Amino acid sequence: MELRITSRENEKVKQLCKLRESASFRQAQNCFLAEGVRLCRDIAAVWPPLEVYHTDKVLEQHPELQDLPGRHVMISQSVADKISDTKNPQGIFCVFERALKSLDQAVSADRWLVLEHVQNPANIGALLRSAAAFGFEGAIFCADCADPYSPKAVRASMSAVARLKLLRADTVAETAAWLKTEEVPLVAAALRHSVPLDEADGLRGGKIALLIGNEGNGLSDEAVEAADLAVRIPMAQGVESLNAAVAGGVLLWHFRGV
Amino acid sequence: MELRITSRENEKVKQLCKLRESASFRQAQNCFLAEGVRLCRDIAAVWPPLEVYHTDKVLEQHPELQDLPGRHVMISQSVADKISDTKNPQGIFCVFERALKSLDQAVSADRWLVLEHVQNPANIGALLRSAAAFGFEGAIFCADCADPYSPKAVRASMSAVARLKLLRADTVAETAAWLKTEEVPLVAAALRHSVPLDEADGLRGGKIALLIGNEGNGLSDEAVEAADLAVRIPMAQGVESLNAAVAGGVLLWHFRGV
Structure with a gap:
C-alpha cells in the first residue's frame, strides 16, 4: 500500500x-x-x-x-x-x-580537519566540501561548533557530510592528545605566533590534522598551544583576513592529499 | 551649522x-x-x-x-x-x-582577476577580498556580473572594492584582446578541456589574468576559447566541484603575487 x-x-x-x-x-x-x-x-x-x-x-x-x-x-x-x-x-x-562519533569510537585516518567554535553552518558545510575535495578523510568538531547536520550545513557540504568520518570532542586539547597517539601532527591556522604556510611544506601530502577556529576570533589560545605547529596564509600589506571558508579552502588545498 | x-x-x-x-x-x-x-x-x-x-x-x-x-x-x-x-x-x-572604468580608460597592471557572469554579490565580494589579499591589482567584470558596488558585495569585499582597480567590459573576448596588447596571459578556470593547476606553475608570481565564470555553469565556451590556457583544481574522486568563492580563493592563492 x-x-x-x-x-x-x-x-x-x-x-x-x-x-x-x-x-x-x-x-x-x-x-x-x-x-x-x-x-x-x-x-x-x-x-x-x-x-x-x-x-x-x-x-x-x-x-x-x-x-x-x-x-x-x-x-x-x-x-x-x-x-x-x-x-x-x-x-x-x-x-x-x-554518523557523528566520539573520540573513543574513532577509527584511524591520516588526514583530518579539526574545527573549534566554527559557528556559521554555511562555513561548516563549505569546509567539509573542501576537505572532501582535497583528500581529507574526516572532520573533528571541538567545543561549540554549529551542527554539521543542520539543513544549511548539509546543503553547503554537497554530500561531504556523508563522505567524511565525523567526530565530536569537548576540547581541542583532548583531540590533540588523541591525535598524538595516532601520530598525526596537529597544525593550527593562526594569524599571530605562526609561520608562513610555505615553511610548513614538509607536511604536504602526509599525515596531518588541520585546525581552524572561529570566523571572527580565530582559535582559542589553548587550542594554538595544543597544536604542534601554527601556520598563517601570507597576505598583501593592508589586508588583514580572508573569508573563513576561503581561508580554510586555501589551507586544505595547500596540505591536499590528492 | x-x-x-x-x-x-x-x-x-x-x-x-x-x-x-x-x-x-x-x-x-x-x-x-x-x-x-x-x-x-x-x-x-x-x-x-x-x-x-x-x-x-x-x-x-x-x-x-x-x-x-x-x-x-x-x-x-x-x-x-x-x-x-x-x-x-x-x-x-x-x-x-x-571607480569602475571601461577598458579604454584602463591603466596597466600585471595581475588581474577577470569575472564572467558571476551572479552572487557575496561571491563577487569574497573574490575581490581574496584577490587583494593575494597580490592581484585589479578586477575586470565581463558580461552580466552582479554589481560589485551593491551593499552585499561591498561588505563581503572588506574594502577590497576600493583597493583594486575595477574595469568593465562587454565580453571576455574584448578583455582578452586588451590583455594581449598588455602582454598579460589569460588563464581560464574550467573543469573540462583544462590542465591540472600544477601544470601551470610556470605562471606563478608573474603577469597573469585569472578568468572565473558563473557559479553554476562555469565559463562560456567563447570565454574559454579566448583564454591562453585553461586550468582546473584537482579534486578527489567523487567530488565534482567546490564552493565558487573557495575555488576562486584557491586559484588566486596558487597564482599569488605575495
Missing part, C-alpha cells in the same frame, strides 16, 4: 520540521534531513536513506528517485512547502542516519 | 535607500554606499568619503569617526534603520565615489 501524507498537521510532518530545526532533536533521533534531488541522490550514493518523502511532480521529473532505498512516502506540494528549508522546494526529502 | 536628519521621509534618505537598492542609480550617481564602522573606516583609508551619515550613539562609541573627511550629517536611529542593509545597523554610512 502506498503511503501518502497530505495534511500539514500530520504528526510525521511535525517531526520532519523538528528534524530540520532542532540540533538536539537530530541528536536524540540520531538522524538528519536532506532536501533536493541532487543532494539526496549524492548522499544516497554513500549510504542508504531511512525514509524518502517526495511529491508526485518530482517523481515525474526524476523517475530514478523511485529506486532510492528506504521507506517511500508520497507527500502533497503543501506538505513539501512546510517541510522545506528553501524558497522553491523541489519536493524531495530524505532522512539519513547521523 | 550641524546638519541633522530625523525624518524617514526626507528626500536624502530616499536617495540613500535607492543607492543601496539600485545598481542603475549607483551608476547614474557614480557613487555607492558603505555601512558599518570597520568598513567605512577601511574604505576611507583608501579614498575619502563624499558624505558621512552617523547617529549620536555611534559617535559616542567611536569618536574617531568625526575625523572622517567629507560632509557629515547626523541621523536619528530610526533613519539609520531605514537606510541600513543589515538587521542590527551600527549607525554609520558613507557615500563613496565609484
Whole structure:
C-alpha cells in the first residue's frame, strides 16, 4: 500500500520540521534531513536513506528517485512547502542516519580537519566540501561548533557530510592528545605566533590534522598551544583576513592529499 | 551649522535607500554606499568619503569617526534603520565615489582577476577580498556580473572594492584582446578541456589574468576559447566541484603575487 501524507498537521510532518530545526532533536533521533534531488541522490550514493518523502511532480521529473532505498512516502506540494528549508522546494526529502562519533569510537585516518567554535553552518558545510575535495578523510568538531547536520550545513557540504568520518570532542586539547597517539601532527591556522604556510611544506601530502577556529576570533589560545605547529596564509600589506571558508579552502588545498 | 536628519521621509534618505537598492542609480550617481564602522573606516583609508551619515550613539562609541573627511550629517536611529542593509545597523554610512572604468580608460597592471557572469554579490565580494589579499591589482567584470558596488558585495569585499582597480567590459573576448596588447596571459578556470593547476606553475608570481565564470555553469565556451590556457583544481574522486568563492580563493592563492 502506498503511503501518502497530505495534511500539514500530520504528526510525521511535525517531526520532519523538528528534524530540520532542532540540533538536539537530530541528536536524540540520531538522524538528519536532506532536501533536493541532487543532494539526496549524492548522499544516497554513500549510504542508504531511512525514509524518502517526495511529491508526485518530482517523481515525474526524476523517475530514478523511485529506486532510492528506504521507506517511500508520497507527500502533497503543501506538505513539501512546510517541510522545506528553501524558497522553491523541489519536493524531495530524505532522512539519513547521523554518523557523528566520539573520540573513543574513532577509527584511524591520516588526514583530518579539526574545527573549534566554527559557528556559521554555511562555513561548516563549505569546509567539509573542501576537505572532501582535497583528500581529507574526516572532520573533528571541538567545543561549540554549529551542527554539521543542520539543513544549511548539509546543503553547503554537497554530500561531504556523508563522505567524511565525523567526530565530536569537548576540547581541542583532548583531540590533540588523541591525535598524538595516532601520530598525526596537529597544525593550527593562526594569524599571530605562526609561520608562513610555505615553511610548513614538509607536511604536504602526509599525515596531518588541520585546525581552524572561529570566523571572527580565530582559535582559542589553548587550542594554538595544543597544536604542534601554527601556520598563517601570507597576505598583501593592508589586508588583514580572508573569508573563513576561503581561508580554510586555501589551507586544505595547500596540505591536499590528492 | 550641524546638519541633522530625523525624518524617514526626507528626500536624502530616499536617495540613500535607492543607492543601496539600485545598481542603475549607483551608476547614474557614480557613487555607492558603505555601512558599518570597520568598513567605512577601511574604505576611507583608501579614498575619502563624499558624505558621512552617523547617529549620536555611534559617535559616542567611536569618536574617531568625526575625523572622517567629507560632509557629515547626523541621523536619528530610526533613519539609520531605514537606510541600513543589515538587521542590527551600527549607525554609520558613507557615500563613496565609484571607480569602475571601461577598458579604454584602463591603466596597466600585471595581475588581474577577470569575472564572467558571476551572479552572487557575496561571491563577487569574497573574490575581490581574496584577490587583494593575494597580490592581484585589479578586477575586470565581463558580461552580466552582479554589481560589485551593491551593499552585499561591498561588505563581503572588506574594502577590497576600493583597493583594486575595477574595469568593465562587454565580453571576455574584448578583455582578452586588451590583455594581449598588455602582454598579460589569460588563464581560464574550467573543469573540462583544462590542465591540472600544477601544470601551470610556470605562471606563478608573474603577469597573469585569472578568468572565473558563473557559479553554476562555469565559463562560456567563447570565454574559454579566448583564454591562453585553461586550468582546473584537482579534486578527489567523487567530488565534482567546490564552493565558487573557495575555488576562486584557491586559484588566486596558487597564482599569488605575495
